[in-house]
Amino acid sequence: MHVVTFSVAGRNNCAVIAGEPYVYARTDEGSFVMRARCPHRGGPLHLAELAPEGNRLVCPWHERKTSLTRLRQEIPAVRSGDTVTAVFPGLPDAEVCTGHRPLSADLAG
Amino acid sequence: MSHAPFPYEPFALHGQELRDAVVRYASNPLYLDNEEWQNSDNPYRRQLRPQVLRHLDFDRVPGRDEILDYSSLAVQRLLTSIYEADLVFLPKNGLQGEGRWEDFKRFYSPTNRVLGEMIRPALERYAFGFLDDEIETSGTWTAESLESYLESLNAHEAAGPSLSEKAISNSTDRERAARMWLIQFIPDFLSEASPMIRNVLGYYGAPQSEWFKIIIDEYGYGVHDTKHSRLFERTLESAGLETDVHRYWQYYLNSSLLMNNYFHYLGKNHELFFRYVGALYYTEATLVDFCRRATALLKDVFGDRADTQYFTEHVHIDQHHGRMALEKLIRPLVAEHGEQIIPEIVRGIEEYRRIQEIADEDFATQIAWMDNGPEFKKLHAPVWDALSSGRVTAPVADIVEPYGELSNTHCHDGDELCHIVSGTMKFVSGFDSHQILEAGEGTVIQRNRLHGAIIESEECVYQIHSVGDYKKCMS
Numbered sequence: 099m100h101v102v103t104f105s106v107a108g109r110n111n112c113a114v115i116a117g118e119p120y121v122y123a124r125t126d127e128g129s130f131v132m133r134a135r136c137p138h139r140g141g142p143l144h145l146a147e148l149a150p151e152g153n154r155l156v157c158p159w160h161e162r163k164t165s166l167t168r169l170r171q172e173i174p175a176v177r178s179g180d181t182v183t184a185v186f187p188g189l190p191d192a193e194v195c196t197g198h199r200p201l202s203a204d205l206a207g
Numbered sequence: 208m209s210h211a212p213f214p215y216e217p218f219a220l221h222g223q224e225l226r227d228a229v230v231r232y233a234s235n236p237l238y239l240d241n242e243e244w245q246n247s248d249n250p251y252r253r254q255l256r257p258q259v260l261r262h263l264d265f266d267r268v269p270g271r272d273e274i275l276d277y278s279s280l281a282v283q284r285l286l287t288s289i290y291e292a293d294l295v296f297l298p299k300n301g302l303q304g305e306g307r308w309e310d311f312k313r314f315y316s317p318t319n320r321v322l323g324e325m326i327r328p329a330l331e332r333y334a335f336g337f338l339d340d341e342i343e344t345s346g347t348w349t350a351e352s353l354e355s356y357l358e359s360l361n362a363h364e365a366a367g368p369s370l371s372e373k374a375i376s377n378s379t380d381r382e383r384a385a386r387m388w389l390i391q392f393i394p395d396f397l398s399e400a401s402p403m404i405r406n407v408l409g410y411y412g413a414p415q416s417e418w419f420k421i422i423i424d425e426y427g428y429g430v431h432d433t434k435h436s437r438l439f440e441r442t443l444e445s446a447g448l449e450t451d452v453h454r455y456w457q458y459y460l461n462s463s464l465l466m467n468n469y470f471h472y473l474g475k476n477h478e479l480f481f482r483y484v485g486a487l488y489y490t491e492a493t494l495v496d497f498c499r500r501a502t503a504l505l506k507d508v509f510g511d512r513a514d515t516q517y518f519t520e521h522v523h524i525d526q527h528h529g530r531m532a533l534e535k536l537i538r539p540l541v542a543e544h545g546e547q548i549i550p551e552i553v554r555g556i557e558e559y560r561r562i563q564e565i566a567d568e569d570f571a572t573q574i575a576w577m578d579n580g581p582e583f584k585k586l587h588a589p590v591w592d593a594l595s596s597g598r599v600t601a602p603v604a605d606i607v608e609p610y611g612e613l614s615n616t617h618c619h620d621g622d623e624l625c626h627i628v629s630g631t632m633k634f635v636s637g638f639d640s641h642q643i644l645e646a647g648e649g650t651v652i653q654r655n656r657l658h659g660a661i662i663e664s665e666e667c668v669y670q671i672h673s674v675g676d677y678k679k680c681m682s
Contacts (some may be wrong), residue, residue: 099352101359130345174346174356178548179271183359185352191287 103183103184104196112144112199113184116192119144120173121199122182124147124207127153127166131173131184136197149191155204220330221266229265232322233285235258237313240615241328241457244635249307250296250452251314253288254615256281263331266512268336275461275655276620282334282465288395289323289330290471294401299451331472334465342557348549350541356553357537358651359645362492363529365499370571372504379578380640384537386446387510387577387638389461390455391570395451395470396517400425402467406483412543412565421491424524438517442505445514457616458638460581460657462569466562473555481548484536485555492529498522500548550559576656577640584642587649590624593680594672601674608662617658623652627659630667635659642660651677 102113106122113120119134121144122152134144141159149156154163175184233239238255239537246252273279292314297570313319368376369386378384400422407419428434437651448455455667473483498518536668537552576583593599601624608614616635625633625634626649635641636648636658642650643663652658652671 099355101355128345129343158360170345171347174549175344175555176356176553177343177345178561179341183356185348185355186345202276 100188100190100192100194101183102184102186102196103181103193106136106177106180106182107195109198110196111199111201113186114193114197115186118188119199120184120186120192121201121205122175122177122206123169123201125205126167127190129171129177129207131135131182132169132205136160136162136164142199144199144205145202146205147202163196192196210476220326220329224383225266225326226261227265228322228326229285229330230257230261232241232289232319232326233260233606234324235313235319237319238288238312238614239367242611242613242659244613245449245454246451247305247308247454248300248304248311248451250298251310253284253306253453255284255288255454256615256617259617265326265333268332268339271337271341274337275338275618275622276566276644277618278620279334279362279465280461280618280657281331283461283468284459285323286327286330286334286468286471287464288307289327290402290468291398292320292323292403293475294398296452297400301607312447321437326477329474334468334678335472336518338558338561341561342554344550347551349546350538350549353537353541353552357488357533360471360489360492360556362489363495364528365496366493368504371574372500374571374574375504375508378574381508382446383577383637383639384574385505386448387458387574387640388570389443389446389448390441390458391460391566393443393455394459394464394467397450398437399435399439402470402474403487405471406477406480409477414536417531417539419488420527420535420560421463421531421556424507426530435520438520441514442517446505446509448463456636456667458657460566460573461618462542462562462566463654466566469559469562474503479555480553481540481551482555482558484532485552486559487555488529488532488537488552489556489559491532494525495529498525505592530623537627573637576653577637579682580634580640580642580650582637583653584644584648584650586651587624587626590651590672590674590677590680591626591649594626594674596625599674599680601672603673605672606669606671608667610662610665612662612667614660616657618655618657619652619673620654621673621675624656624670624672624674624677624680626670626672628670630662630664630669632667632669633661633663634658635661652678680681 100115105111121134122133123132136143136157141157145158146155150165153166156163156196173184182183234257235256237251241254298307302311375384403422425435443450499519500555502515502518505515566637627644629646632644632646633641
């Protein structure tokens with residue numbers, strides 16, 4: 099497991115664990131750390147919008163829908179002020195870095 | 208026959224009703240202003256400045272940026288008094304004389320307790336509500352992810368000096384700064400572990416006995432000379448300070464009370480029990496290194512005069528307490544009550560860290576404020592020039608006070624200029640820290656900085672200009 103502290107917004111708002119990016123999302127239903135890549139074909143899930151029926155994100159590439167409930171549960175995290183500390187799965191020797199990903203209006207709070 | 212019960216309604220005070228209840232509680236003679244800077248062996252006297260409370264609004268949750276404002280200081284002082292009505296305090300020199308017996312009865316009276324309890328939930332919302340915005344857990348926490356998170360905290364590792372410690376080391380008056388620092392610990396250390404004891408009562412299995420073991424250590428196994436509060440008394444004495452409870456009430460910083468009250472808040476409200484477990488773990492684990500640094504700092508400032516046994520004792524025992532909190536409390540509680548309690552444990556850790564950060568910055572800023580007293584006095588001239596020339600306008604209060612009038616310590620929500628029209632004022636910016644202000648002189652009063660004043664002439668006429676940000680007057 100990897101414990102990473104990164105910014106909830108702006109520069110370094112993304113933790114990349116073994117090449118897999120994660121961002122901190124704020125929605126009306128709460129805030130959480132989520133995968134930034136769509137499980138379908140790797141589309142930019144961080145730019146996804148909420149489906150009209152709510153509770154699902156629509157990937158901008160192929161309009162594949164991902165359950166927000168599932169995303170919210172995936173990564174245990176705690177936000178303290180402007181930073182969030184998250185516990186990611188992964189092998190101990192995996193490469194860890196931070197970077198930036200823009201967020202859609204629906205995920206930026 | 209109807210069996211319909213009364214509709215169940217949660218108890219809550221709001222608006223004017225809340226304000227009236229706060230003023231009613233604080234109007235107890237125990238809480239009126241003091242004519243001296245220090246209380247004298249009377250643990251029941253706490254200056255709450257009730258005359259100001261009717262102008263404050265406690266029916267809201269201030270943000271992080273307001274947490275050091277005067278309303279917050281007032282709330283922390285109120286909560287300290289309310290929580291401590293559960294503890295037993297007796298004067299060192301007995302209850303006879305100087306109205307102490309009457310004060311004892313007033314402090315522990317049903318009226319004082321009930322009035323305090325009525326306003327406590329609203330004041331706690333005001334005092335700690337900002338943490339709901341500051342700290343937020345998410346995702347599904349497991350025992351495994353908790354272990355990884357705890358390990359990542361490096362709570363047992365040596366850390367560099369805190370802002371407070373640096374402020375003392377670099378102060379223009381290191382002994383004064385160190386005394387001010389020790390004073391901040393008094394609300395916690397003289398009644399040490401009292402908030403913890405709130406969780407000893409009840410019936411909750413083996414962790415209850417483990418919790419109790421930590422308290423046994425804090426209480427020195429019933430040998431008074433080894434009780435941690437007694438060790439701390441000796442530290443205070445060695446630094447030239449008195450040891451009667453709340454003698455230095457007026458010098459407690461907002462954030463020092465916040466830190467101490469936080470543990471009473473967690474202990475008093477048992478729905479926050481698991482948060483307390485988290486905060487306890489982090490406190491005990493990090494205290495080892497803190498106490499090591501504190502010992503070195505006090506020895507550096509006071510030399511061999513400093514009695515640091517209080518801190519050296521914690522360097523030893525808190526290695527055990529940190530381990531006990533993890534192995535005997537956190538892990539068994541998670542195993543027994545499920546992973547649903549983990550977010551609360553994590554939240555307790557992060558809340559405590561947040562409060563610690565606030566307290567560290569607050570104290571360091573206060574020491575800079577005390578050290579720079581002469582500089583703030585010099586700033587009177589340009590700021591007064593901006594005001595008297597009309598270049599800057601600000602609300603002004605004209606005040607006339609007689610000899611000996613003591614303005615009990617407080618702070619302001621923005622920068623202010625104190626301008627002396629006639630007479631002499633002793634302007635106090637912390638323990639053993641003051642400037643003498645004569646007619647035509649004055650001082651800038653920095654936002655959120657604790658201060659008070661006493662009139663040293665037959666009469667003093669002065670003005671307080673609420674400039675907001677004094678730098679705007681400097682161009």
